[in-house]
Amino acid sequence: MPRDDGIGAAVRRKEDFRFITGRGSYTDDLNRPGQAFAAFLRSPHAHARVDSINVSPAMAVEGVVAVYTGQDLADAGVNGLPCGWQVHSKNGEPMAEPAHPALAQGKVRHVGDAVAVVIAESRTAARAGAEALEVAYTPLPAIPNMKSAKGAVATVHDDVTNNQCYDWELGDEAEIDAALAASAHQVTLSLVNNRLVPNPMEPRVAIGDFDHASGEHTLYTTSQNPHVIRLLMGAFVLGLPEHKLRVVAPDVGGGFGSKIFHYAEEAVVTWAAAKLRRPVKWTSDRSEAFMTDAHGRDHETTVTLGLDADGKFNALKVITDANMGAYLSTFAPCVPTYLYATLLAGQYTTPKIYAGVRAWFTNTVPVDAYRGAGRPEATYVVERIVEEAARQIGVDPAELRKRNFIAPDAFPYPTPVALEYDSGNYAGTLDKAMAAVDYANFKSRQAASKAAGKLRGIGFSAYIEACGIAPSAVVGSLGARAGLYESGAVRVHPTGSVTFYTGTHSHGQGHETTFAQVIAERLGVPIDNVDVVHGDTNKIQFGMGTYGSRSLAVGGSALAKALDKVEAKAKKIAAHLMEASADDVEFKDGQFTVAGTDKSVGFGDVALTAYVPHNFPHDELEPGLEEQAFYDPANFTFPAGCHICEVEIDPDTGRTEIVNFVAADDFGNIVNPMIVEGQVHGGIAQGVGQALLEGCLYDGDGQLMTGSYMDYCMPRADDLPNFKVETQVTPCPHNPLGVKGCGEAGAIAAPAAVMNAVTDALRSAGVSKPIDMPATPSKIWSALNGA
Amino acid sequence: MYNFNYQTASSADDAAAKVSASDEGKLLAGGMTLLPTMKQRLAMPSDLVDLSKAGLSGISVAGNVVSIGAMTTHDTVANSKEVASAIPALAKLASGIGDPAVRNRGTIGGSIANNDPAADYPAAVLGLGATIVTNKRSIAGDDFFTGMFDTALEDGEVITRVDFQVPETASYIKFPNPASRYAIVGVFVAKTAGGVRVAVTGASPCVFRASEMEAALTANFSAGALENSSVSANGLNADIHASAEYRAHLVGVMAKRAVAACS
Numbered sequence A: 001m002p003r004d005d006g007i008g009a010a011v012r013r014k015e016d017f018r019f020i021t022g023r024g025s026y027t028d029d030l031n032r033p034g035q036a037f038a039a040f041l042r043s044p045h046a047h048a049r050v051d052s053i054n055v056s057p058a059m060a061v062e063g064v065v066a067v068y069t070g071q072d073l074a075d076a077g078v079n080g081l082p083c084g085w086q087v088h089s090k091n092g093e094p095m096a097e098p099a100h101p102a103l104a105q106g107k108v109r110h111v112g113d114a115v116a117v118v119i120a121e122s123r124t125a126a127r128a129g130a131e132a133l134e135v136a137y138t139p140l141p142a143i144p145n146m147k148s149a150k151g152a153v154a155t156v157h158d159d160v161t162n163n164q165c166y167d168w169e170l171g172d173e174a175e176i177d178a179a180l181a182a183s184a185h186q187v188t189l190s191l192v193n194n195r196l197v198p199n200p201m202e203p204r205v206a207i208g209d210f211d212h213a214s215g216e217h218t219l220y221t222t223s224q225n226p227h228v229i230r231l232l233m234g235a236f237v238l239g240l241p242e243h244k245l246r247v248v249a250p251d252v253g254g255g256f257g258s259k260i261f262h263y264a265e266e267a268v269v270t271w272a273a274a275k276l277r278r279p280v281k282w283t284s285d286r287s288e289a290f291m292t293d294a295h296g297r298d299h300e301t302t303v304t305l306g307l308d309a310d311g312k313f314n315a316l317k318v319i320t321d322a323n324m325g326a327y328l329s330t331f332a333p334c335v336p337t338y339l340y341a342t343l344l345a346g347q348y349t350t351p352k353i354y355a356g357v358r359a360w361f362t363n364t365v366p367v368d369a370y371r372g373a374g375r376p377e378a379t380y381v382v383e384r385i386v387e388e389a390a391r392q393i394g395v396d397p398a399e400l401r402k403r404n405f406i407a408p409d410a411f412p413y414p415t416p417v418a419l420e421y422d423s424g425n426y427a428g429t430l431d432k433a434m435a436a437v438d439y440a441n442f443k444s445r446q447a448a449s450k451a452a453g454k455l456r457g458i459g460f461s462a463y464i465e466a467c468g469i470a471p472s473a474v475v476g477s478l479g480a481r482a483g484l485y486e487s488g489a490v491r492v493h494p495t496g497s498v499t500f501y502t503g504t505h506s507h508g509q510g511h512e513t514t515f516a517q518v519i520a521e522r523l524g525v526p527i528d529n530v531d532v533v534h535g536d537t538n539k540i541q542f543g544m545g546t547y548g549s550r551s552l553a554v555g556g557s558a559l560a561k562a563l564d565k566v567e568a569k570a571k572k573i574a575a576h577l578m579e580a581s582a583d584d585v586e587f588k589d590g591q592f593t594v595a596g597t598d599k600s601v602g603f604g605d606v607a608l609t610a611y612v613p614h615n616f617p618h619d620e621l622e623p624g625l626e627e628q629a630f631y632d633p634a635n636f637t638f639p640a641g642c643h644i645c646e647v648e649i650d651p652d653t654g655r656t657e658i659v660n661f662v663a664a665d666d667f668g669n670i671v672n673p674m675i676v677e678g679q680v681h682g683g684i685a686q687g688v689g690q691a692l693l694e695g696c697l698y699d700g701d702g703q704l705m706t707g708s709y710m711d712y713c714m715p716r717a718d719d720l721p722n723f724k725v726e727t728q729v730t731p732c733p734h735n736p737l738g739v740k741g742c743g744e745a746g747a748i749a750a751p752a753a754v755m756n757a758v759t760d761a762l763r764s765a766g767v768s769k770p771i772d773m774p775a776t777p778s779k780i781w782s783a784l785n786g787a
Numbered sequence B: 001m002y003n004f005n006y007q008t009a010s011s012a013d014d015a016a017a018k019v020s021a022s023d024e025g026k027l028l029a030g031g032m033t034l035l036p037t038m039k040q041r042l043a044m045p046s047d048l049v050d051l052s053k054a055g056l057s058g059i060s061v062a063g064n065v066v067s068i069g070a071m072t073t074h075d076t077v078a079n080s081k082e083v084a085s086a087i088p089a090l091a092k093l094a095s096g097i098g099d100p101a102v103r104n105r106g107t108i109g110g111s112i113a114n115n116d117p118a119a120d121y122p123a124a125v126l127g128l129g130a131t132i133v134t135n136k137r138s139i140a141g142d143d144f145f146t147g148m149f150d151t152a153l154e155d156g157e158v159i160t161r162v163d164f165q166v167p168e169t170a171s172y173i174k175f176p177n178p179a180s181r182y183a184i185v186g187v188f189v190a191k192t193a194g195g196v197r198v199a200v201t202g203a204s205p206c207v208f209r210a211s212e213m214e215a216a217l218t219a220n221f222s223a224g225a226l227e228n229s230s231v232s233a234n235g236l237n238a239d240i241h242a243s244a245e246y247r248a249h250l251v252g253v254m255a256k257r258a259v260a261a262c263s
């Protein structure tokens, strides 16, 4: 009988008791003795010269301890924030990589850019001090969007005269142009992938601490990857060696990518704590989060698909402009290139693909990875153009996809855009989704809606993603300045309970449960006897953190390897106890047995023997039972599937209601189906948010127009239908658990499904010109009324 | 938030006196508008005079008049049996304001004193021709809302209650702003003893009566009667959520739906 807490069981999340009883420990819950508080003065201008900063009025505010400006940091030898990925332009030149000072030096480049920090005895005093600072600005012409960046009416950075970060390409443009020209059909779309504000529930917090006696610096921070922060901040910004810098990311309330990056505030509080010899705490408020957390997406794309007379895809050409914002955030350059263009084959056999990507600096908040990071943008391009092609050439969109799918027996499948897909069954998930949505009867539902004065539409999104990020050698060759393996250590305690130390980081994903289930399955111990530890560089040997749906595929593989080692050693101990040869020992359900005998010893007894080694093979083994493993993946994993959305539009108001949403996903093997379903729900909610509700807007002066929830529309429960979520299992062939990753699928798949459905509904009313996300009621009403 | 003095008032007059005696005092009702403004440091009153103990909450029905105390929360109105049977449209309007937390704090007095151009209650006050009673006088609904965030209230004047005449029939339909859920357009339609009234909120800087629609409905109280009457987009609000033209169109749609919903 399978365990009720092992692999495949829908175990309730172990961590939730702590969270729902208010016992989580988030960074803002931490307070260090003698702590002071930091407040940042932020630029009200999108672009301005900072002529002078008069700190005396701030110093005069009661409770203010210190004020630091960019000059103070420069004088102290504090460097700017590094970028973790270097992209080269097609002419071979490295990307433009302008300085990114932690506090402005001479110029501010977006609304919210930090000008100075005030440290005081209380938050209130720090804010009062920041308000008292006198800064003389000379406003400069702002570059609020990519169109004005291209016009180069002004330059965001003096040393980047055309505002361009890079002009990158993948593929042979002339060859693809020729293939397109030779195609029977050419279909073109212009698409905007709207800028999003990540909005994790918990805003960012950073506490710097310094132990003068030991010389150890500690940063408590809301991070998805504390070791990466230690590396970036320690080695590049502050010049602190790893053994004197501890980074702790305790319970973290969501990140969606925005907490991957190294932010200025982290460096400033760590530096100031050492300078002042007292802890310094900064807590972002929601308004600050809107103008300082790295934003997501913000692409403008023109895509052309060439098809032959039978509807086979001949060639795809994609030209994309990507907004980097004012500075390069940590991983920004790779998002519109290696995480985007490499996915443009989608689930199809398109033989020729070209992608040209230009990245631009603008006077806006930096843009970086956000749930899906590049892959949602790729899926959006591919699935919108495929559906558009189907409609234009008059082939059913499901049928057109099936004609072009990579066949299940064609794996491993090298795409023309540098990836090798490991496994998949795309017709399988399409069929599942079509059955779940009852595609066969869509036309009659559409007719019923029409009779009721509503417009009904249906849209597909057959997505693929590259997850399990990533093989270090591959990403290294593509410009990553880090490796992307993972580490894990299994510590078996003397009585057989287990602590697992993982370099991944859980900020909502449920690792404490999922990893415990893997251990329970392997070692035969109940999951209540397993704890998972993460988020502290002093406890975990090393780790690259959590993003790119990598935790189980990479971190779980490190766990599996560590468990192999534990099992191998435990078998030897068991063999000694049973006076058998280790080769004859079998391990199952927590019991070691010797084949063909009735000898048996339990896992707990073996653990105890390892720590109380009275009767122990000392000549062969060391005491103790603890093993560590690093795992560097052989390839990406390729979760894929099909989402179908059905909408009903009220033509009188333009309001869209999602009346049906189904997802059929292939995530490989599944450890906890309930957690997976939750991840899919959350992802779809974010995808629907992008498609219908969310959009970050700047006005012509670079002022943020959507700086609060009054104007920035987050998806709410009543915006969403009940999802029908199904899975298909095509195991990953190259990692030990056969898992692929599920964290981003919903956000990757949903926008195209929703927008294809909206487009279909509009088309039923004779509107063929597509609209861009978010498809708000006002946009739809305008489209229906010819505006 | 800046520091301020906190005071409680035992009555409306006490509150008025305390506000007048302070430097830049403000009345505090549910705090759902005032406190966020203070947290963002956009307002810095010297004193907050809390009305929660001033005896201003409660609902009473006498004859044809429903009286709602200024400090009555949206939630209380939404769940009041008296209101539901006398003026169901008012209960429904209250149930559609904000979220449960906001409805449990926010008050009718605070809402209409604030006169947010996108607030719901002003449409009911104007649409039902209600009377606003203060510690000093009674103000007709038609005279109360004087402009964006502006009312006929004098400095320190305290709303004590709002009196609603029970209409023959009434209905309120709003098209919510997808982000804030305030009204992009809300239309309150009522058939009252004094005639048909159509009040529109959200569409313009201040709640207003749509007189052309009122005339059409007076002649024929049916959604179809509104087919040929419209509201001009001129002077209507325009923002990232809705253009003036779209708002003008929505006034027509919401008005028709409101009439259709009148039983």
Ligand SMILES: Cc1cc2nc3c(=O)[nH]c(=O)nc-3n(C[C@H](O)[C@H](O)[C@H](O)COP(=O)(O)OP(=O)(O)OC[C@H]3O[C@@H](n4cnc5c(N)ncnc54)[C@H](O)[C@@H]3O)c2cc1C
Binding pocket: B026, B027, B028, B029, B030, B031, B032, B033, B034, B035, B036, B051, B070, B071, B074, B096, B097, B098, B099, B102, B105, B106, B107, B108, B109, B110, B111, B113, B114, B118, B119, B120, B121, B153, B157, B158, B159, B160, B180, B181, B182, B183
């Ligand atoms: C998240 C959120 C969503 C919301 N959504 C909606 C919505 O959908 N629709 C809507 O209509 N409203 C909405 N509101 C507003 C809310 O419903 C309240 O009505 C509003 O905030 C004011 O009521 P209050 O009791 O909180 O007043 P307060 O915030 O305490 O006071 C507001 C102003 O009125 C003055 N005042 C208060 N009481 C009196 C009185 N008796 N006499 C004279 N002056 C007085 C105060 O001095 C202050 O200037 C929302 C608010 C929030 C925070």
